Amino acid sequence: MYLEKPASTWPPGRPEIPQPWLPRPSEPSAPQPILPSWLEPTSISLERELADRLLDQRVIVVGGRLDDALGSHVAAELLLLDARGTDPITMHLSTADADLEPALALAGAMDLVASPVHLVARGTLRGPAIAVLAAAAQREAHRHTMFILSSPHFTGDGTADKLAALADQHERQVARLRGLIAQATGRSEDEVAADLDAGRVLTADEALDYGLVTRLL
Numbered sequence: 001m002y003l004e005k006p007a008s009t010w011p012p013g014r015p016e017i018p019q020p021w022l023p024r025p026s027e028p029s030a031p032q033p034i035l036p037s038w039l040e041p042t043s044i045s046l047e048r049e050l051a052d053r054l055l056d057q058r059v060i061v062v063g064g065r066l067d068d069a070l071g072s073h074v075a076a077e078l079l080l081l082d083a084r085g086t087d088p089i090t091m092h093l094s095t096a097d098a099d100l101e102p103a104l105a106l107a108g109a110m111d112l113v114a115s116p117v118h119l120v121a122r123g124t125l126r127g128p129a130i131a132v133l134a135a136a137a138q139r140e141a142h143r144h145t146m147f148i149l150s151s152p153h154f155t156g157d158g159t160a161d162k163l164a165a166l167a168d169q170h171e172r173q174v175a176r177l178r179g180l181i182a183q184a185t186g187r188s189e190d191e192v193a194a195d196l197d198a199g200r201v202l203t204a205d206e207a208l209d210y211g212l213v214t215r216l217l
Contacts, residue, residue, distance in 0.1 A: 055081065058115075060091045066129060071102030075109040082113035089115050093132060094123030100152045100173050103128035107135035107180060121145045121213065127152050131177050133212060134184035141213040147202040149181075149195045185211030 054061060060077050064070065074091075081089050091110075110117045110132070119136035126148040133139055141147075151174060178196065182189045187210075207213050 058087055058089050060089065062091060062132075063094045063123075064097075066095045066098035066103055066106070066132070068099070068102045071099075071106045075106055078109050078113050078115075078117070082115045086115050088138075089113070089117050091117055091119045091132075091136070093119055093121055093125065093129065095129045096124040096126045096148075098127060098129040098132075100128040100170070100177065103131045104173055104176055107131045110135045120217065121147070124148065126150060128177060130212070131180050134180040138215075139184070139213045140215045140217055141204045141207060143204050143216050145204045145207070147204075147207045147212060149192075149198075149200045149202070151196040151199075152177075181212075187211065 051061075055077065058081050060074060060081075062070070062074050078089065116137035117135070118138040119133055119140065121133055121139070121141040122145055124146045125133060127150045130147065130149060152170075174196075178189045178192045181187075181192045181196075185192070202210055202212065204213070204216055208216055
């Protein structure tokens, strides 16, 4: 510890009065940054540990917006579990926002694996997310689940030729969505197309009658 000696007395000749030496005050430490809770290492490690435990039980949880990144991640988990064995894989799905292409890609991955995929729907399923439900070997739902049949809209930019190609690709993908729903429900593609265009909303009981799910939990 550094001790600083007191300055000499003034005026000269005056007897110096002994003073206790005091420690020099330390420099204040810089404030530490506060990380958001979702960036804390402990939170991340717990989330990863939970996901690993679910995978050990052959369970996959899919929630939030189904985009390319999430779709690729879930497809990789399906392939990993399929490589470990052919026992059923349980997928819990809750997404009110899904992009058409990754939803169809995930539905294709579910059809590709040898393990049967049992899907449990909860929360709200809207639009392209219904394709993932329709591709499952077994389809169940919680009693308060909401299903929204809606056609995804096409947007794009570029030259006229590029827009025409994108529009054709989009129409093929929508046709694939209609086909998956029609195959799962046993209804005609024309009826499914009309319901998608109308944005038909189904409760869990109505989805059971429609054929989207096979059992309510």
